[in-house]
Amino acid sequence: MRNEKSTEEVARGIRARVFEHTIRNNGGYLSQACSAAEQLAFLYNEALNLGPSTMPLVPPPFAGVPSAANPGYRTGAGYNGPFDAVHDRLFIAPAHYALVAYACLIEVGRMAPEGLEMFNRDGSSVEMIGAEHSPGMEVHNGTLGIGLSTAAGLAWGRRRLGHTGRVCVFMSDGEVQEGQTWEAVQAAAHHGIDNLWALMDVNRQQCDGAMDDVMTVGDVATKFRDFGAVVAECDAHDLPALRAAAATPHPGRPLIVLAHSRPTQGMESLMSRFPRLHYVRFKSEEERARMNAEIAAELGVAPVPLETQ
Amino acid sequence: MEMVNRPYAAAFEAHAVQHPEVLCLSADLTSSCEIDGFRDRHPGQFLSLGMAEQNMLSFAGGLGLAGFRPFLHSFGVFLYRRPYDQLVASIAYPRRKVRLMGFLPGVTTPGGMTHQAIEDIAVMRTLPNMTVLEAGDATEVESIVAEADTVDGPVYCRILRGAVPRLFDTPLRIGQMRVLSEGDDVLVVTAGVTTEEAIRARSALAGAGVSVRHLHLNTLKPFDAAQIVDHAASVRHGVVTLENHLVNGGIGSMVAEALAEAGLARRLVRLGLQDTYAHGGSRPYLMRHYGMDALALVRAIERLTGQSTGIDEGALEAVRVEAVHSAVKAEAL
Ligand SMILES: Cc1ncc(C[n+]2csc(CCOP(=O)(O)OP(=O)(O)O)c2C)c(N)n1
Numbered sequence: 001m002r003n004e005k006s007t008e009e010v011a012r013g014i015r016a017r018v019f020e021h022t023i024r025n026n027g028g029y030l031s032q033a034c035s036a037a038e039q040l041a042f043l044y045n046e047a048l049n050l051g052p053s054t055m056p057l058v059p060p061p062f063a064g065v066p067s068a069a070n071p072g073y074r075t076g077a078g079y080n081g082p083f084d085a086v087h088d089r090l091f092i093a094p095a096h097y098a099l100v101a102y103a104c105l106i107e108v109g110r111m112a113p114e115g116l117e118m119f120n121r122d123g124s125s126v127e128m129i130g131a132e133h134s135p136g137m138e139v140h141n142g143t144l145g146i147g148l149s150t151a152a153g154l155a156w157g158r159r160r161l162g163h164t165g166r167v168c169v170f171m172s173d174g175e176v177q178e179g180q181t182w183e184a185v186q187a188a189a190h191h192g193i194d195n196l197w198a199l200m201d202v203n204r205q206q207c208d209g210a211m212d213d214v215m216t217v218g219d220v221a222t223k224f225r226d227f228g229a230v231v232a233e234c235d236a237h238d239l240p241a242l243r244a245a246a247a248t249p250h251p252g253r254p255l256i257v258l259a260h261s262r263p264t265q266g267m268e269s270l271m272s273r274f275p276r277l278h279y280v281r282f283k284s285e286e287e288r289a290r291m292n293a294e295i296a297a298e299l300g301v302a303p304v305p306l307e308t309q
Numbered sequence: 310m311e312m313v314n315r316p317y318a319a320a321f322e323a324h325a326v327q328h329p330e331v332l333c334l335s336a337d338l339t340s341s342c343e344i345d346g347f348r349d350r351h352p353g354q355f356l357s358l359g360m361a362e363q364n365m366l367s368f369a370g371g372l373g374l375a376g377f378r379p380f381l382h383s384f385g386v387f388l389y390r391r392p393y394d395q396l397v398a399s400i401a402y403p404r405r406k407v408r409l410m411g412f413l414p415g416v417t418t419p420g421g422m423t424h425q426a427i428e429d430i431a432v433m434r435t436l437p438n439m440t441v442l443e444a445g446d447a448t449e450v451e452s453i454v455a456e457a458d459t460v461d462g463p464v465y466c467r468i469l470r471g472a473v474p475r476l477f478d479t480p481l482r483i484g485q486m487r488v489l490s491e492g493d494d495v496l497v498v499t500a501g502v503t504t505e506e507a508i509r510a511r512s513a514l515a516g517a518g519v520s521v522r523h524l525h526l527n528t529l530k531p532f533d534a535a536q537i538v539d540h541a542a543s544v545r546h547g548v549v550t551l552e553n554h555l556v557n558g559g560i561g562s563m564v565a566e567a568l569a570e571a572g573l574a575r576r577l578v579r580l581g582l583q584d585t586y587a588h589g590g591s592r593p594y595l596m597r598h599y600g601m602d603a604l605a606l607v608r609a610i611e612r613l614t615g616q617s618t619g620i621d622e623g624a625l626e627a628v629r630v631e632a633v634h635s636a637v638k639a640e641a642l
Binding site: 062065066067095096120122123124127128129131133140141142143144145174175177178179180206207208211213214215279 | 335337338339340341357358359360361363364386387390391419420421422423424585586587588589590591594598642
């Protein structure tokens with residue numbers, strides 16, 4: 001697909017949309033937009049080889065879960081293009097980043113802006129925690145730490161089938177606390193699965209706050225290397241650096257790109273909440289109004305018009 | 310209806326400070342499980358285990374071996390689905406005094422399949438040595454902490470958080486079901502949030518002349534089959550179970566087993582998730598969508614009695630709709 005926007009523009013658009021949504025709903029996964037905007041923009045706008053979306057621009061309502069009685073069931077993966085031998089596949093492993101991923105789908109023209117208005121609405125497929133029927137999702141990843149394993153299996157299978165398309169997993173750094181992540185790297189390395197790569201948002205945050213306070217994870221790059229991956233590290237907000245890291249050759253091994261990010265990038269006013277950044281909900285109307293004005297100014301957009309109460 | 314804000318937070322703190330052998334364990338959902346205040350005020354009794362539930366369960370088994378009584382806090386689903394093996398080997402088999410506090414049971418979370426503990430009762434009750442409790446109101450949340458801690462072995466509790474209605478004025482006692490009404494047409498068995506649903510239908514059903522015998526369960530294991538059978542024997546038309554869980558393996562199954570083993574022939578309608586996964590949405594929406602609400606209960610009763618009650622949604626007491634961002638709710642999920 002021809003890119004209509006630069007990756008910088010897509011990233012800006014993601015922050016603006018998630019900001020607007022969060023202010024309007026008085027809550028949202030806002031810091032994940034700060035840390036991951038460039039990463040998702042980079043994946044969708046240039047790094048991944050994705051075909052055109054096969055799904056309607058306005059997401060269809062929830063149409064049931066997988067079951068023998070639901071033969072028409074489909075996942076939301078069609079938003080990432082068709083399944084074929086040549087195109088890449090993408091998993092969003094931390095499913096709570098869905099809001100950011102949906103904003104990205106809009107920015108790259110794969111979903112209509114109305115899609116975001118269906119976010120977390122009853123009966124909608126645009127779920128708060130991305131489900132496999134949600135736009136851009138192919139598997140359920142809301143239980144963190146399972147994405148990389150599934151991707152490794154898919155990648156092994158695609159290699160056996162002779163596919164040239166690769167498998168990419170967008171990951172969060174909290175996932176390294178789950179043992180399964182390490183089992184996944186171990187298996188991918190053991191089986192030489194090199195059509196697999198992961199881009200990890202290393203924002204050093206988790207639900208309870210800074211990861212160092214919750215559960216120290218140490219030198220993740222060295223640990224991944226010791227488990228058999230090729231590791232590249234970069235500044236998550238520096239697109240040339242992201243490009244270079246993602247281009248790291250990794251014959252016979254999976255590639256893990258550790259994208260070191262800041263959970264308030266582009267919205268420095270959020271630092272006043274540090275370390276409570278996981279889910280941003282304003283404590284008062286006063287804080288909401290102040291953040292609305294301050295962050296809008298930082299992003300260079302108009303403040304969100306709010307109904308006066 | 311009186312609403313109580315964060316009853317778990319206060320009850321846990323009050324209990325734990327009296328018992329130094331009680332430890333508070335968290336798996337990166339500290340404020341979502343209302344133990345953030347406890348962490349801040351009693352750091353010496355708090356252990357952060359990070360997002361690593363398998364380790365947390367076996368670690369808790371080790372703490373139990375050392376004589377401590379750890380209370381594990383997470384969403385219910387994360388306490389058994391991934392760490393099931395650890396649950397059996399490190400906790401249930403050796404009968405460690407580990408208290409598993411499962412928040413957001415069933416469809417009380419908008420997080421969809423990965424966040425909804427819909428088979429936890431089935432899983433827990435089949436495990437030898439487990440005790441399984443479920444809180445249905447603020448009073449039960451307040452009393453479940455100390456009561457669970459009396460158990461000589463592991464306990465799994467379904468906990469309600471945020472703003473919780475107060476339905477009862479006497480504490481939860483293990484093994485003591487609550488008889489909320491003593492009618493003789495139909496027996497209704499509920500637990501957890503479905504009790505509030507049944508109460509919503511109470512006056513409409515009375516107005517329609519249906520005499521309901523309503524039991525609220527808070528102890529799912531050990532299960533008092535004999536009492537269930539006695540109550541079932543005293544109604545004319547049959548039994549409806551309404552649970553925030555899959556009907557297979559949960560309360561509906563327990564009641565069916567009790568009736569069959571006693572040789573008591575009563576028709577049984579099991580309401581709950583009918584062999585399906587759910588998706589994400591608000592609690593009232595999900596309970597309606599999956600036939601787990603007051604109206605579904607009325608329709609099931611009509612099937613048993615063979616008579617229409619004429620009750621529609623408007624005749625039921627209003628659904629309590631929680632503000633998406635109420636101040637007492639945890640910030641994230
Ligand atoms: C297995 C599992 N345990 C717990 C949770 C609850 N949970 C959701 S997000 C999260 C941690 C968030 O940390 P990270 O993945 O690094 O995301 P970020 O801080 O960047 O939002 C937790 C514990 C979960 N979704 N899955």
